[in-house]
Amino acid sequence: MSIPHAGPVLVLGGARSGKSSFSERLVEASGLGMHYVATGRAWDEEMRERIDHHRARRGEGWTTHEEPLDLVSLLSRIDDEQRVVLVDCLTLWVTNLMMEGRDMAAEFAALAAFLPEARARLILVSNEVGLGIVPENRMARDFRDHAGRLHQIVAEKSAEVYFVAAGLPLKMKG
Amino acid sequence: MSIPHAGPVLVLGGARSGKSSFSERLVEASGLGMHYVATGRAWDEEMRERIDHHRARRGEGWTTHEEPLDLVSLLSRIDDEQRVVLVDCLTLWVTNLMMEGRDMAAEFAALAAFLPEARARLILVSNEVGLGIVPENRMARDFRDHAGRLHQIVAEKSAEVYFVAAGLPLKMKG
Amino acid sequence: MSIPHAGPVLVLGGARSGKSSFSERLVEASGLGMHYVATGRAWDEEMRERIDHHRARRGEGWTTHEEPLDLVSLLSRIDDEQRVVLVDCLTLWVTNLMMEGRDMAAEFAALAAFLPEARARLILVSNEVGLGIVPENRMARDFRDHAGRLHQIVAEKSAEVYFVAAGLPLKMKG
Numbered sequence: 001m002s003i004p005h006a007g008p009v010l011v012l013g014g015a016r017s018g019k020s021s022f023s024e025r026l027v028e029a030s031g032l033g034m035h036y037v038a039t040g041r042a043w044d045e046e047m048r049e050r051i052d053h054h055r056a057r058r059g060e061g062w063t064t065h066e067e068p069l070d071l072v073s074l075l076s077r078i079d080d081e082q083r084v085v086l087v088d089c090l091t092l093w094v095t096n097l098m099m100e101g102r103d104m105a106a107e108f109a110a111l112a113a114f115l116p117e118a119r120a121r122l123i124l125v126s127n128e129v130g131l132g133i134v135p136e137n138r139m140a141r142d143f144r145d146h147a148g149r150l151h152q153i154v155a156e157k158s159a160e161v162y163f164v165a166a167g168l169p170l171k172m173k174g
Numbered sequence: 175m176s177i178p179h180a181g182p183v184l185v186l187g188g189a190r191s192g193k194s195s196f197s198e199r200l201v202e203a204s205g206l207g208m209h210y211v212a213t214g215r216a217w218d219e220e221m222r223e224r225i226d227h228h229r230a231r232r233g234e235g236w237t238t239h240e241e242p243l244d245l246v247s248l249l250s251r252i253d254d255e256q257r258v259v260l261v262d263c264l265t266l267w268v269t270n271l272m273m274e275g276r277d278m279a280a281e282f283a284a285l286a287a288f289l290p291e292a293r294a295r296l297i298l299v300s301n302e303v304g305l306g307i308v309p310e311n312r313m314a315r316d317f318r319d320h321a322g323r324l325h326q327i328v329a330e331k332s333a334e335v336y337f338v339a340a341g342l343p344l345k346m347k348g
Numbered sequence: 349m350s351i352p353h354a355g356p357v358l359v360l361g362g363a364r365s366g367k368s369s370f371s372e373r374l375v376e377a378s379g380l381g382m383h384y385v386a387t388g389r390a391w392d393e394e395m396r397e398r399i400d401h402h403r404a405r406r407g408e409g410w411t412t413h414e415e416p417l418d419l420v421s422l423l424s425r426i427d428d429e430q431r432v433v434l435v436d437c438l439t440l441w442v443t444n445l446m447m448e449g450r451d452m453a454a455e456f457a458a459l460a461a462f463l464p465e466a467r468a469r470l471i472l473v474s475n476e477v478g479l480g481i482v483p484e485n486r487m488a489r490d491f492r493d494h495a496g497r498l499h500q501i502v503a504e505k506s507a508e509v510y511f512v513a514a515g516l517p518l519k520m521k522g
Binding site: 135 | 304
């Protein structure tokens with residue numbers, strides 16, 4: 001469970017798979033300054049509950065940042081080799097970028113360029129969303145295409161990749 | 175494929191992944207008295223067909239129980255170290271509990287408390303449902319949250335956890 | 349990454365999981381004559397884009413065949429031990445068979461009978477679609493049942509089975 005210096009850690013999993021808890025344990029085991037980047041927006045009561053639930057579980061000792069869009073910019077500002085930064089999660093970031101009409105390929109390329117240069121240890125959490133029936137609406141199909149492409153890009157730059165199910169991590173890379 | 179005494183076996187998989195067949199083979203290899211707990215309700219013709227299909231495949235030698243709600247109570251009544259009990263499946267139990275407005279956390283806690291005490295060997299089958307797009311309706315989102323939480327709870331108490339795809343078991347724990 | 353002679357290779361994965369790229373690399377590493385079987389129909393602009401995107405990525409050196417329905421018949425015609433044939437993908441074939449009202453069990457049995465006899469090396473790509481919430485409409489439920497059954501049948505006849513996520517192959521068999 002030690003975090004490698006050689007590159008980011010990507011933690012994929014389904015809804016309520018335990019991927020965030022697993023990632024938090026990786027962070028807490030590192031002994032470094034703990035930073036949490038929440039990409040979710042509290043659009044409604046349900047989302048606010050989920051964010052508060054995560055925050056309560058993390059407990060003391062974390063510095064929390066909220067950044068729905070300019071992820072690379074934020075990561076650059078807090079980049080420090082004495083820190084470990086947990087980004088939770090990439091799929092919410094993808095959702096926000098789509099809603100703002102951002103250039104997805106450019107955003108993904110900027111993240112891909114940043115990852116190998118990062119001095120902080122990065123743990124990137126994301127939802128695997130491509131294993132159900134093809135969604136009926138185009139936007140959902142585009143979303144899972146973007147998420148899938150991003151996962152391939154980030155996995156390629158990552159030192160370790162885990163797939164989490166039922167709270168159990170399966171190492172896919174590293 | 176031998177079943178451990180040290181705790182339950184959780185078998186996760188998608189629709190038509192072969193998780194039930196795999197579980198049945200585990201049971202049949204045990205040499206113990208074979209008990210089958212069906213949690214599904216035959217709401218309609220389609221569900222009745224699925225139940226009958228499963229029953230026909232199992233063949234002779236099984237004792238079948240139907241219990242949509244009070245799973246722990248049933249498991250307690252048939253608990254015996256000369257028996258192996260296949261529960262098929264946890265996700266249908268979750269559905270039934272939700273429809274009855276049961277206290278999900280309390281039900282899950284009761285199961286979690288029972289599992290380490292069970293004398294029978296338990297094989298618990300469940301559907302992984304959290305790897306698609308976020309469902310549009312709240313009830314479906316709640317369902318997959320409950321299912322995901324239950325999987326984490328049960329996996330933590332299990333001696334072995336398998337993820338089955340295309341009929342092939344991947345050991346996640348044990 | 350060498351392709352075995354002992355039977356087909358099944359490559360399962362979600363949407364944009366990198367399963368096609370992985371499969372293409374298997375083919376290109378074989379040194380054999382490269383054949384691509386597209387089962388998708390260009391129903392609309394979106395599908396046409398996806399097909400063209402795949403075709404552009406493959407580049408030179410491939411012979412492309414389009415066959416939405418009579419897959420076994422096509423595979424028989426191009427069957428040759430100096431060839432490797434990539435079928436992309438089984439789930440689109442299932443969709444087309446359903447739309448034409450074909451006898452699914454008979455079609456699957458014919459494929460299952462052909463696979464062990466094939467002289468060409470076969471790489472069969474398919475979408476795992478059974479890991480989300482139960483779909484609300486019956487046709488989608490039937491589709492994922494058919495796909496799941498086909499995956500079990502093909503996996504049983506395959507020498508190797510991979511599950512691909514985030515571009516990373518996880519060997520399930522072989």
